[in-house]
Amino acid sequence: MDKQWFDGMEARIPRGEVRTRFAPSPTGYMHVGNLRTALYTWLIARHAGGKFLLRIEDTDQGRLVEGAVDVIYATMRRCGLTWDEGPDLGGPVGPYIQTERRPLYKKYAELLVEKGAAYYCFCEKAESKEDSGQFERSDDPCRDLDPAEAKARVEAGEPYVIRQRIPHEGSTTFRDAVYGDITVENSELDDQILLKRDGLPTYNFANVVDDHLMGITHVVRGAEYLSSAPKYDLLYRAFGWEIPIYVHCSSIMIADPETGTVRKMSKRHGDPSYEDLIAQGYLNEAVVNYVALLGWAPRGELAEREFFTLDELARVFDIEGVSKSPAAFDMAKLTYFNASYLRAMAPEDFAQAAEPWIRQTVKNPAYDVADIAALLQARCEKLSDIPEKVDFFDALPDYDAGLFTNKKSKTDPEVSWRMLEAAIPMLEGLADWSQGPIHDGLIALAESLGVKNATLMWPVRIAAAGKAVTPGGAVEICRILGREETLRRLRLGLEKLS
């Protein structure tokens, strides 16, 4: 056995430093739940001034996805979850890709066999969950094989796996930072496979080995791993390693409209992933902020606060505030966060973000993106709301004359006809086609006609836009459309009313 593996790693890591890791498997997208786990993991490290590492768990050869690692990098970067060590950066305890650490796991598994905490198993492979459970764990005929005989069969080339030998008696208690102490009867635990037939480790084994070798102090992961935690403890103890602090995070649920119940959020059921949300026009900052609050809440003074930047989160995040019960993902609230972030943007930043969405329907270069964006900023909750809202600029919709009737504005077809007839010459004669003059001209006209502002504004806006609801009022829309186009549309309205 190569002794350096046992003594070398620890020496490379400063004592007392908090080290956490996000260890995704490359699936090609980021679950919302995974994003939150990554975020909390990052926050714990940053809060403590420690190190955050990225490790790729690609031990499932059957599920390799091309380019998936790049998706992970891109997502992490976009979210601001910077890492200090990782496959691309390297670091003192690499490699950071599990398949590149392959020889390591076998050595450690064999060490466990030597110690009697694991054993070779030659039983038939159960290909799936359904095929498993052919025999009860206590019935595994290989568990009590003579070590020398087992070794001989291995050397003879017989396929095998290495299983963890879990005591049949007693119980195991482990400690979790959010759930507290949890005790499980050992008889409830199965002799899980550590090393697969292909020589690669299972997730559970690779985690223990890597987390130890990489000096991870806080193991953060989803609550679905809570039930395997006692087996981890048994493994750490068998190795004689220090047990890290476990931080299990409850699942993120989502309401299922079909069944009227909640279930764990998952890509498989068509629930949105991080990428989906971004594609739907949600801002990265809003998603991160919202997700941070799904399962964690600031305490004390900050209990009422909801808006946090990443840096602020790093400052105030504490494991104490992590909740034990599963939280339901609420798209409406995410939308609220997104709307707030959109409104808080500098106008020019918003215009830049909105431009591609505006240009989906506003192709005419005569219409200024910044002008339109200014109308939109307070009126959209997500960027994908935009195209539909501004579709009337390029082409006047084929609207119904009924739109001219509006009770609140006191308009009907007849009134509207008079308003348009009066507005057209006034607008034609305007010296300067800009916000102030158009506004003042219309207000003055309303006064001279003896009608309330809305009575004049409504028909003008309807004729100009051809829609009942528009971003911005009559003045803004006319200004952007330009004098010529505005007059053309108002005359069309007049015709429609004749």
Added chain:
RNA sequence: GGCCCGGUGGUCAAGCGGCUAAGACACCGCCCUUUCACGGCGGUAACACGGGUUCGAUUCCCGUCCGGGUCACCA
């Protein structure tokens, strides 16, 4: 089903033995107003249930119910 973990308004949640039980989203009104928004103001709405412990339980313990997780050579 066994085991494990949860349970404060529809949702996220504060609370950590004594409170008229915060706040936010959503919803409903009102104000503002050139449509719709934004913004402002106000409102409806909760401690799952039953036993204990205690002078006193949302808070501690037990049971019930409900919800979730897990029982793969997947992670």
